Amino acid sequence: MSDRTIKKRFEKHVISKDNCWLTDLWCNDKGYPKISLNKKRINASRVSFQLYKGEIPEGIFVCHKCDNPSCVNPEHLFLGTHKENMRDMVEKGRSNKGSKNPQSKLTEKEVFQIKALLLETNLTVERISILFEVSRRTIGYIKQNNIWKHVNCVANSSFSNTSTDRNKNNNRNNNRNGNRQKSLEWEQLSLFD
Template identity: 30%
Template sequence: MSSQKHNEIKERILAKCVRDVAGCLVWQGSIHGKDGTPILKVSGIKKQIRVRPFLMDTVLKSRPKRVKGCAMNALCIDPEHCARASERKTMREKLGNYRIIAETGCHVLKGRNNLAGYCQILHETRYLLAHREAYRLFKSEIETGKEVHHTCNTPACINPEHLVLVTPAENKLMAQRDGLLNGPRIRGEGHGNTRLKVIEIALIREMAANGISTKEIQKKYKLSRAQVRHIVRGLKHNNITLVARIYGESTYQGFRHTLNMIAENRADRSETVAVLDNGRIRHYYNDRRDECWLEIDFSLLSPWSRKILGIPNAA
């Protein structure tokens, strides 16, 4: 900006100021609606004007980003009463605020951690993962699709010597090797909080297919109406793709042993459909359309399955 333009702006600023008894140059023009700082429209843009007289009347060669106001009057813009505010810390300065763990050599940053334990740094209005920024700053740029792995297994560590660049698959394998990941998610009867057996899911769907009302089903299994509808529509327990069809009440199906056999066979083939008919189970495989028959061995049934089937327990 030319000196003539500077002088014009300075005259506009001084025209809207009054010197009070304390020596403050009090601004009487527009102020910011949120923080109450003096502002002036220059070339159609509202600007914070404390910076301009501070820059004009001091020996600073570079324009400061922020200027502290007068301690006595918030509307004072006198350069003698203002001071240059501290500049924002660079990323290197922020990453330098760490403590060293003597046992492991980890550099643990002091700051905010997310739920996974990774430290986050506020930088230019955004929270960034500190270990990724440390790798980017002290080693190299992070390629697209790559992740930064901790060889020390300390999520808050930013020591560049403990950080390596890996693919997501490699990162997962390393975490499994170090025992950081839980086992596979347990679904169905193996889960401790399950309320329904696999056979009960099949029975509920079959009862609905045979026209039995939702009210009767929920009364029998002590479920809510929404739960029954979700099971019937496949919104819940959608991992159970088995469908059992009943031909007469005498062939009332549902025993865990046979279902386990079906589940084992279904591991290699998709969309198995079993049809119960006169004490036998037929498998239809969609990939090859072949079929096989399995005889029911009632001696292998559990007391619970016998109760479901209405079979008396063995003596």
């Protein structure tokens, strides 16, 4: 499907361009409109951003400046950014735990993105929970570093509330290639969701 075809189809669904662009598209329960392209339901805001602003780098999120999930005005959209070195660190630290837990709704990559968004943007816990379609509680636990502790954005990040926690994280980084202590956080995770 060419960009022109996609644009045509997208614009057909835009029914109002009064500041926020509104569509007649089906919305999920969080209010985000979805457009069907190549038999896949894609967030219309992502399609809008790609059509009018350009490519979305892998793993980056399209967020709303206007706080209106149903809006697809490209001028109201921005990319949730994070630092390359943070991604690099999480990839090096990736383990088989967590996302293989059938109870777990998030992957390490997503948790990394959540931590980056918490650190680098003003998005609220609620907003992030909507973006990732998980409960606010889950994002809250990630923010407090109660779950997914092994996913670290940066060694000196301030995700931990106390310096003791930070030291623990640093130790964990140092032990990355050694026998990392098994923790109970995955079992705990299944209780939360």
